[in-house]
Amino acid sequence: MNIESAGKMNPEEIIKQKDEDIKRLNESLGDLEFYLRDLSALIPIPICSLSPFDIIVDANNAFQKISEYSLAETTGTPIDVLFLEKKELKDILKRVVIENTARDQEVTLISKSGRKTPVSLSASLRRDQEGNILGYFLAFLDISERKEFSSKLELQVAERTKELQEKIKELEKINKLTVGRELKMVDLKKEIKGLRRKLEMQEKKDVAINQAAKNIAE
Amino acid sequence: MKPVSKKNDNQPSKEEDTLRGVILETDKKYVLRTRGKEALLRVEEELKRQGVSLKYDKVKTMSFYPIKLRLASLQAIKKVCGLSDEQVREMGFEAPKFSLIVKLFAKYFSSVSAVSKEVPTMWRKHYTVGELMAKSVDEKKRRAVLCLKGMDLDPLVCIYLSGYFSSIVHMVTGTAVTVRETKCVFRGEKYHEYSLNW
Numbered sequence: 001m002n003i004e005s006a007g008k009m010n011p012e013e014i015i016k017q018k019d020e021d022i023k024r025l026n027e028s029l030g031d032l033e034f035y036l037r038d039l040s041a042l043i044p045i046p047i048c049s050l051s052p053f054d055i056i057v058d059a060n061n062a063f064q065k066i067s068e069y070s071l072a073e074t075t076g077t078p079i080d081v082l083f084l085e086k087k088e089l090k091d092i093l094k095r096v097v098i099e100n101t102a103r104d105q106e107v108t109l110i111s112k113s114g115r116k117t118p119v120s121l122s123a124s125l126r127r128d129q130e131g132n133i134l135g136y137f138l139a140f141l142d143i144s145e146r147k148e149f150s151s152k153l154e155l156q157v158a159e160r161t162k163e164l165q166e167k168i169k170e171l172e173k174i175n176k177l178t179v180g181r182e183l184k185m186v187d188l189k190k191e192i193k194g195l196r197r198k199l200e201m202q203e204k205k206d207v208a209i210n211q212a213a214k215n216i217a218e
Numbered sequence: 219m220k221p222v223s224k225k226n227d228n229q230p231s232k233e234e235d236t237l238r239g240v241i242l243e244t245d246k247k248y249v250l251r252t253r254g255k256e257a258l259l260r261v262e263e264e265l266k267r268q269g270v271s272l273k274y275d276k277v278k279t280m281s282f283y284p285i286k287l288r289l290a291s292l293q294a295i296k297k298v299c300g301l302s303d304e305q306v307r308e309m310g311f312e313a314p315k316f317s318l319i320v321k322l323f324a325k326y327f328s329s330v331s332a333v334s335k336e337v338p339t340m341w342r343k344h345y346t347v348g349e350l351m352a353k354s355v356d357e358k359k360r361r362a363v364l365c366l367k368g369m370d371l372d373p374l375v376c377i378y379l380s381g382y383f384s385s386i387v388h389m390v391t392g393t394a395v396t397v398r399e400t401k402c403v404f405r406g407e408k409y410h411e412y413s414l415n416w
Contacts, residue, residue: 030239030280033318051327055392058321072251075315076385078392126325134325 046119049126050136054079054093057135066119066142068112079138084108084116096123096136109140118147235347236282244313245291246274251312253299264294279318285347289371292378303377310381314389319343327390330362330416331355337364340386345369353411362387363400366410370403376410383412391416 009017040047046063048056056074064070067082079093080086085107096102105121119140126134249258258274265272270290277283296306314320323340326332333340334352341350348369355362364383369375376399384397393416401411 026280026282027278030278033279049321049324051324051389053328053390053392055327055389057324057327057389070251072312072315076389076392128325132325135327 046140046142048074048079048138050079050093050138052133052135054090054136063140066111066117066140067109068115073112082109084110089121092121092123093136096125097133100125106143118143235285235345237285237288237345237347238279238319238343239277239281239283240279240317240319241313241344242272242274242277242283242287242291243279244316245295245309246277247316248309248312249295249299257299260298261291261294264298265290268294270294282346285345285371289375292374293372296374306374306377307381310378311385311388313378313382314385320386320389324389329357330387330390331357333386333390334362360391360416362414364412364414366412367408369410373402373404376402376404379410380412384414387414387416 040060043060044062046060046066048059048063051057056077056079059067059071059074064074067074069077069082074082080089083089088105089107092102092105092107102121102123105123107119107121109117109119111117120143122139122141124137126137128134246258249261262272262274268290270287272287272291292306295301295309299305301309319340323333323336326336334355337350337352341348349367351365353363353365366379380397380399384395387395395414395416397415398413399410400413401407401409403410
């Protein structure tokens, strides 16, 4: 309803029109809620929203699945109850207030049955149009598979390193033997060279002696 | 069921007191969660026997419905599910956790004092009848007193609301909350008064 048309209406019509507007707005709000609910249910990433006091006020299906808590159970629960690293989580949320977001922070989620799941936490601050803090949105990525793969890889690397170290040791041993032999050969060559020189000198000496004897005889 | 259809029983007249569909939606979620789909169908049948036509799946959360549905729905659920008063209180305790309207008020959940200022608005977003206000809030002593005027449906609703109010405080403080209805119109007093401790 615009101002111009409102001016031509009688009060009854204006009220009727306003009622219609309210009805339409309510319907739109209801549709929006359904849309958000469907979207939130579809998203496979666990998401929850917190009050400014770090208390869970909403959570999607994926969050309920990973935490094993129903919405009725989690709503009203301080978020740190669900995590192993309580102090780190508080520090992350404090940082979010200053920096507006936090990305890929590794924490451990403890489910209702006590199962510990390593998750990568991302958080963002919620503010209203006036800039007042409304709370936080938290999203979690289950990194247990990644962690498992990483630890398997680390184990493989450690095994390979051990194997390589053993090979290196063997090589060193061979090297030591080879080098020892070479050094001995060098020594022998030196000895041969020395002996050869000695022999040459002896030969020269013998030639000189023979020559001298020959001269004396003549 | 269309809340605006003139042919429908659940279309409130202009003068009639109303409640938002979100309240009936939370009733539905409680029954589904605790008793399952079959129980919800039996609740609807029970309502039909009482002369009330209500299909919970057709309820629109933001639309208005006649206030009579508040009591009718509660009574039918209590009867079909065999709920004790304590379980009705639990039902009230669960309700805000599923309410979109309450979630929109989460920005005030920084302290009980902050929420208490919004209590009258929060009430009006749910009901066009009655008036809820915080009579006193003492954060240090962890105590608040709520006052509800002009709402005299049935003592069952009083029990339900005591759970509802304690849940709101629980969502703010994250601690256990005890609630007691210290005044009640059904005990001859002028208004309802709820004392909450956390």
